[in-house]
Amino acid sequence: MTTRAIEPWIFEPLVKFVKEAGARLVLLMTSAGQVLAQHGFSRAVDVMSAAALGAAIMASTDEIARQLRQPPFAALNHQGERHGIFLAAVTTGRGRLVVLVVYDLDASSLGLVQLFFEQLVADLQAASPKESVPKQVLAADFERELSDSLNTLFGR
Amino acid sequence: MADDVKALSAELAQDPDSLVFLRLGELLRHKGHLDAAHRVALTGLERHPHLADAHDLYARILADKHDFERAFDEWDMTLRIAPDHLGALKGLAFLYFKVGDVQQAAAHLEAAQRVAPDDTGIAQALALAHGGEGGAGPASPAPEPLAPSPAAQPLEEARVFAGLEGAEEGLLLLDPSGRVLGGALKDPAGRDVADAVAAYLAGVSQEAGRTAKLLGLGTWTGLAAEGQHGHVHLTPPTGSALLLVVRGRAVPMGRLAIIAQRAAVAARRWLEAQA
Amino acid sequence: MTAAPAGYGRVLDLVTRVRGVRGAMLVAGDDGLVVAEQLMEGIKGPAVAALAASLASRLRRAMEAAGLGAGQFWHLQAEQGALLVVPAPSGVVVVAVAESDVNVGLVRLELLRAAEAVG
Structure with a gap:
């Protein structure tokens, strides 16, 4: 299965996480839903919708936490019959990033995903560039940025 | 056909x-x-x-x-x-x-x-x-016909454990990816289950190795388990191969460990001879 | 040792009182999450829970394929320690982390008693 990263520092920690946690799909994105890396997706349209939905869920729970005057929730987990979805944020030198993980209950578990997510957080924090913040995508450049990102994420 | x-x-x-x-x-x-x-x-x-x-x-x-x-x-x-x-x-x-x-x-x-x-x-x-690569792109090769799957092949190397107790029904030697190298395994009803069990055991040994390593227990040396209808002992006789011994519940776990040790010696000898 | 909730604490006491046992846990078998734990310093509960549950699940499939039925006890032996596990009927898994020279028979008995108490 393919792992692709727009920013090279993400690649190794992500590959390691996928292998150890037995994750089926992974998206790493900014809080705004801009995808920085993916594993396991075969179609660009799936990446775009998963990123939009993941970022929206994070934004909603952040807002609930804010209204409850609590710090943001650490992670969310939804478990279905065959798959689980794990969504959590990680603070790196490149700002706050969101990680969406889909795992098969046959091949992995919430415990394994949580365990190796901790390692992923540490690896990303160690590998991330320290000074810069994620580049804001300007409206005028949006389509080109999106197209470039998807090309990288699917190795085209 | x-x-x-x-x-x-x-x-x-x-x-x-x-x-x-x-x-x-x-x-x-x-x-x-x-x-x-x-x-x-x-x-x-x-x-x-x-x-x-x-x-x-x-x-x-x-x-x-x-x-x-x-x-x-x-x-x-x-x-x-x-x-x-x-x-x-x-x-x-x-x-x-x-x-x-x-x-x-x-x-x-x-x-x-x-x-x-x-x-x-x-x-x-x-x-x-x-x-x-870099050219016009190759024609897509169709996937080759399925090689006879390990599951469909008869066991030809049952002699690895010749002379050992249970060699014909409860001893199995596997490679790291879960393919049978030798031995035979039958379930309590007498059906050949070697390939099915072998396929699952590759995952078990990988997980055993990872668990021991990540918990700071060093290298794993064996995995013994009691089931409702029988006992199992799994050992890595060499760095990569895997040896499974299965016996009915009447055989105590301690005795199973001794049988496994003897079988491991035979397996190591056989693997060395193949190298 | 890290403490477990009172009811579970008594169950885990059965296991941790055996000489050579470095910790005992109740783990949610499906999720690999800690339910309760009594562990010596340095043992990572979430790691033990996740890995023990994963190994238990893989081993269960292999044993079912071999026609041996559900696993009742298993023992991972390693050079510097051991992991001993008994699944309870409720889906909770009782786990002991021990020295490699622990009295396995005694730990097994206490794990079975603990699993019976958990239900």
Whole structure:
């Protein structure tokens, strides 16, 4: 299965996480839903919708936490019959990033995903560039940025 | 051929849990009866959801039906269960060729070549991939016919443990990817379950190794388990091979460990002789 | 040792009182999450829970394929320690982390008693 990263520092920690946690799909994105890396997706349209939905869920729970005057929730987990979805944020030198993980209950578990997510957080924090913040995508450049990102994420 | 289908169907009807569905599904696929093959593979998968060969068979049928997206998922699942599965590596390489991702196709073919260095088909496809990189793109090679799966092959190396107690029904030597190297294993009803158990044990040994390592317990040396109907002892007689000893509940776990030690000596000797 | 809730604490006491046992846990078998734990310093509960549950699940499939039925006890032996596990009927898994020279028979008995108490 393919792992692709727009920013090279993400690649190794992500590959390691996928292998150890037995994750089926992974998206790493900014809080705004801009995808920085993916594993396991075969179609660009799936990446775009998963990123939009993941970022929206994070934004909603952040807002609930804010209204409850609590710090943001650490992670969310939804478990279905065959798959689980794990969504959590990680603070790196490149700002706050969101990680969406889909795992098969046959091949992995919430415990394994949580365990190796901790390692992923540490690896990303160690590998991330320290000074810069994620580049804001300007409206005028949006389509080109999106197209470039998807090309990288699917190795085209 | 029709007789083969009949015979295999009858065998499957008699024992729905058997792995004969792998051969029947593949035969039907070869004959172009894709809907029938599809049904056989799905029924087999329902009974053996963790069997890599079952996912591989299903993926081949889906690929023949041009349902490439689901075929991709099934081969992906195959590799999750058995990371060195040759059929899945070749299948994914084929799909990557189809979408023009020559780099990924070559990566999967290289992984396949590491598993089967003597497979000339892989070498040819790989040459095509390397030749195609940066060029107009190679023609998509169709996935090769399924090599007889380990599940469908008779055990020819039962003599590894010749003379040892239970050599004909409760001793199994495996390679790291879960393929049977020697020995035999029957369930309490006397059915041959060597291949099915071998496929699952590859995952068990990987997990045992990782657990011991991550918990700071060092290298794992054995895994003993009690079941409702029998006991199991699993050991790595060498760095990569895996030895399974199974006995009924009447055999105490301590005695099982002694039998496992003796079998490990025989296995090491046999492996050294093969090297 | 890290403490477990009172009811579970008594169950885990059965196991941790055996000489050579470095910790005991109740783990949710399906999720691999810690339910309760009594562990010596340095043992990572979440790691033990996730890995023990994963190994238990893989081993269960292999044993079912071999026609041996559900696993009742298993023992991972390693050079510098051991992991001993008994699944309870409720789906909770009782786990002990021990020295490699622990009295396995005694730990097994206490794990079975603990699993019975958990239900």
